[in-house]
Amino acid sequence: MTMFYENLKGCRASKNRDEVLTVMEKASSPLTIDEIYLKIKKKNNSVSLSTIYRIIDKLSSLNIVRIAATLDDNKARYELVKGQHHHYMICNKCKKMIPIDICPVEELEKKIADSEGFTITGHKFELYGECKNCAQKEKEHTNDF
Numbered sequence: 001m002t003m004f005y006e007n008l009k010g011c012r013a014s015k016n017r018d019e020v021l022t023v024m025e026k027a028s029s030p031l032t033i034d035e036i037y038l039k040i041k042k043k044n045n046s047v048s049l050s051t052i053y054r055i056i057d058k059l060s061s062l063n064i065v066r067i068a069a070t071l072d073d074n075k076a077r078y079e080l081v082k083g084q085h086h087h088y089m090i091c092n093k094c095k096k097m098i099p100i101d102i103c104p105v106e107e108l109e110k111k112i113a114d115s116e117g118f119t120i121t122g123h124k125f126e127l128y129g130e131c132k133n134c135a136q137k138e139k140e141h142t143n144d145f
């Protein structure tokens with residue numbers, strides 16, 4: 001466990017919780033609870049979906065994970081709070097979330113906030129559209145005609 005999980009101090013050791021954290025560390029984009037569950041189930045058949053819900057709930061309350069986005073399928077995608085915040089390009093078709101390396105909002109938010117005397121505590125920025133793979137599939141499909 002890294003220093004980051006200091007928030008877990010005083011919590012009971014839990015193999016399932018450690019697995020959830022490992023799965024999330026390895027993920028290249030935020031995961032739904034279902035996706036986390038399936039990844040862990042592959043290694044450990046005895047885990048239940050409700051256990052994963054409980055772990056994510058607990059980790060959220062400890063500010064170790066957070067909801068990165070809730071897409072139009074109404075499923076929350078979770079990511080680790082650790083490190084820099086991320087923004088994503090989200091494919092409307094396959095729901096893939098592609099991280100954006102920069103934060104386009106930071107500069108802008110200072111300017112906007114200053115003029116209103118508003119104290120900003122956070123922001124959201126998401127781009128929606130169609131990913132490369134889905135665009136490609138569509139093209140192939142169109143060529144059938």
Ligand SMILES: [Zn+2]
Pocket residue numbers: 091092093094095096130131132133134135
């Ligand atoms: Zn896609």
Ligand SMILES: [Zn+2]
Pocket residue numbers: 085086087103104105106123125
């Ligand atoms: Zn940002």
